[in-house]
Amino acid sequence: MAESYGNQRNRKYVITNRHHFEVEVSNTVLDMQLQELGSRFSEVSTSLIENMSGLNPCNSFAKFDISKIVKFSEMYPNDFNKEERGVLAGDLSTFYHTLKEDDKFANLTGLSDLARVMVETRKNETFPLVYRTLKLALVLPVATATVERCFSKMKLIKTDLRNRMGDEYLNNALICAVEKESFCKVKEEDVMARFQAFKNRRGELI
Structure with missing residues (x-):
């Protein structure tokens, strides 16, 4: 060398x-x-995931952090008003001390397990704000991944040579590109039968 x-x-x-x-x-x-990681994981997405980790129930809620959860709720102004965010901190403290004494919440492995046990024990009705925060945290990874996939595919579909593509055609092309696994299951015979069932054109194509 x-x-x-x-x-x-x-x-x-x-x-x-x-x-x-x-x-x-x-x-x-x-x-x-x-640069690629920075474009895919923006500062907002990173903050959401970091604050969401405060709800982690693993190891008997060892990483439970009320300040992070409150910051997480502040990033959803349409779902929590000012009064609810003020009440949420107190509810989280009561929620934490209640779960520490309940054996059903001792060996949870993720947010989905926490949501399931809360519904089974009806804690979702006792702590509605906490449960609402938990639902937003459960939806976040799926929503973020879907949006990232759509933007990645859109860069491949709507190029400089196809910049006049209409919204309807772009939407249809994105669905085919993003949901490629689902479209692979569609049989070619079904597609041919559908097109053959269309009405005849007014003029014949030469």
């Missing part, structure tokens, strides 16, 4: 193979990966 890289006659400084792969290749690839 200590040998000179390339033709040194046309270079002002001597570059070794090690310097080329560590600086010019490796750093360039790392920068590209960091």
Whole structure:
């Protein structure tokens, strides 16, 4: 790796193979990966996921954090008004001390288990604000992944050569691209039968 890289006659400084792969290749690839991660996981998404972790029930609620959960609710102004956010902190404290004394909440492995046991024990009716926060946390990963998939596919479908694509056609193309697994299950015979059932055109195509 200590040998000179390339033709040194046309270079002002001597570059070794090690310097080329560590600086010019490796750093360039790392920068590209960091830019891709930064575009996919924005600051808002990262804050949502970080604050959502305050509801983690694993290890007997070892990571339960009321301040993070309250910040999580503040990021949903349409679901929590100012009064409800003020009450939520007190409800979370009571909720935490209540669950610590209940054996049914001792060995939970995730948010879905917490929501299930809350419904079974009717704690969702006792702590409606906590349960509403939990439902938003459960929906967040699915919603975030779906939105990211749609934007990624849209970059591939609506290119510079197809920038005049209408909204309806774009929507149909996105559905086919995002739900590719579902469309693979559709039989070709069914598609042919559907098109054959359409009414005849006014003019014949030559």
